[in-house]
Amino acid sequence: MTRKRRRLYFVGLGLLGLFSATALMLTAVEDNIVFFFSPTELKARTVAPEQRMRVGGLVEEGSVNKSGGTVRFTVTDTVESLTIQYNGILPDLFREGQGIVAEGRMGRDGVFLANDVLAKHDETYMPPEVADALKKSGNWHPEGATAQAAEAKPATTSN
Template sequence: MTRKRRRLMILALALLGLGTATALTLSAFRDNIVFFYSPSDLAAKPPGGRTVRIGGLVEAGSLKREGGMTVTFQVTDTAKSLPVTYTGILPDLFREGQGVVAEGRLGADGVFSATELLAKHDEKYMPPDVADALKRAGHPGKPGDAPVSAGEEHQTSTLRTNP
């Protein structure tokens, strides 16, 4: 083998290794990425069985406890509503009329099965994506619905259950 051919072979093997590493990394990311949707977004384009996060307001009068630790409620962005089922302990500040982000899957029956709920902790915080979705939907908003600026601190309550 000539010196030039050997260098070309080493370069080809290095590129093959880099390509393989990139493909494996992107594959791992694809399995762990969770997209955010509003109820209107889900109505327009269902995620196809993927784990997603939905956000909006818990619709007033929609919270129902179904024996044990299972609850159902509606999440709305004021344009569309989506029924959600969650089994587990609710965050302390979870209530009707407040912002919520739920992670889970949309079933074939149109009911979102949540495995995790995030509830806001103070009256000023709303996840920026939820605030944007509510603005696009024409929600009149109130002082407590504005997203927190980059310099302000905020907290969310997270509870996860195994499906």
């Protein structure tokens, strides 16, 4: 009986130690785990001119400017915003109001030069008719807020 009890304490304490150690370690290396920085976070950091990094945010409405193969648009986290220049194929989900992540480096003129643009999808899933109904009824809040809007209006979402 006592041996089982001892093993129980040993496993319990071992797991406690392991989980705390991992938590501490992850906190210490947080900068390497985050996949991208928001424009606000980027402003707070000192960035070497040729340093490769990723920035993420929402594509600002009306900011997309295509000329030839080059696209210029602004991403925002609603506080700060950043202009991005990109030369290449945009993912299917890329559109105004959409979350995106751009990989590249900071140009000298403050424009972010992207080598790659990825679309970020949110956790909201709904049929097109429901999205239209929400837009019509004025309950449309793109990016994240749509989830709550869809729930607040069960009459329009259940079909």
